[in-house]
Structures are given as C-alpha cells and as structure tokens.
Amino acid sequence: MKKYIPILKRTQIFSGVGDHEIEAILSCLNTRLGNYKKGEYVLRQGEHVNDITVLVEGNLHIQKDDYWGNRSILGQIAVGEMFGEAYIAPESGALLNDVVALEDSAVMFFDIKKMLTTCSAACRFHAMIVQNMFFAISEKNRKLVQKLGHMSKRSTREKLISYLSEEAKRQGSAKITIPFNRQQLADFLSVDRSAMSNELCKLRDAGLLEFEKNQFRLL
Secondary structure: OHHHHHHHHOOOOOOOOOHHHHHHHHHHOOOEEEEEOOOOEEEOOOOOOOEEEEEEEOOEEEEEEOOOOOEEEEEEEOOOOEEOHHHOOOOOOOOOOEEEEOOOEEEEEEEHHHHOOOOOOOHHHHHHHHHHHHHHHHHHHHHHHHHHHHHOOOOHHHHHHHHHHHHHHHHOOOEEEOOOOHHHHHHHHOOOHHHHHHHHHHHHHOOOEEEEOOEEEEO
C-alpha cells in the first residue's frame, strides 16, 4: 500500500497530511486494499458498507440497472475520489447502486469507526482527516446538484448543452475531453443513444460544436 501514499497525499481526505503520517494512519485505520479486474464489481446493490473507500488506481462507474436491463450511469469515480460515504451512517440502509471497474483498478477501504475515533498512534491528524472528509462530501454534493441541473432539462439537446457547457467551464477551455463514450454519456444523461447522437449531429451542423469520439470543441 505504500506505493499509493503519493496518490493519497493528493486526495482531499489526506490534504495537509505528510507521507510518514499517512503511513501511520493506514495502519491505525485497519486499511485494506482491494484489486479489481475490468468489469468486476467493487460494490453491489444490496450490500452494506462500513468503510470509507478511495480509488487509488483505475476508473469506476456508479451505475444502476433496472428490471429490464436498462442502465443509468449515476457518476464516474476518478483516482483520488471517495465513494460509498452516503451509506456509512447508522441505519442508512443497503447500497442502491453498483460500483463497477471500467479498467483494472485498486481501491482502499478505511474503517469509518476508527477514522472517527482518535487513537494514540496518529490522533493529532484525525481532526484534520474528519474535516477533510466533510469538505470532500460537500464537493460530491455539489457535483450531484450539477448533475440534477443537467437532468432537469426537458430535451436531449438541452441536457447535452448543459453538460458540455459545464465541462467547458470546469476544464477552463472550449476544447474538452469527457470521461464517457457515446453509450456511457447517454446513460449518464438518461437519454436514448440514437436520439442523443442525432442531436449531436444537429448541434455540429448548426455550428455550435465539433467532436471526435470523447473530445469536443464548443464554438
């Protein structure tokens, strides 16, 4: 797990904590490492979560399949991001979604009870970690509000414009790269792929954007 300390140091949870302190914290939090092949489930709907989880290698999707096999992508998890925190509170219930590896991935699991309880080994850093975790949860809630903003649009065209313009603002450029292929983008926006592809072509023909695979340029 030591090889992932530089990655953990760049995460929001361990912001401001030094390498040696992180190494000590990994021990006192009973941290465990899980490795997953492409397509494997990290967490499954119906499971109960007792850990804070952080992706340290790879790429994950939070997704949900209905009874008929229709899939919705609720979010993407990039390296350094936390997930599963919505289910760690007492009586929070079982997971409502699946977390799936899009490529070979590695995940760290931190015992939430130990994370929230001070200890003799690294107690002076616990308050900082709890504060950082609060900020990380706040950031995730902000992203959820952003997605709800995209989803609230009435048409596929409006959803596309909302999402792409938000990404342009976030990346600080009119030329952007998104983390989804066509099907994944349709699942993320909860729209039909064919209808979405048709709207993308209309936006291109109208001179509003150019695109190639997952790269877009807003005009």
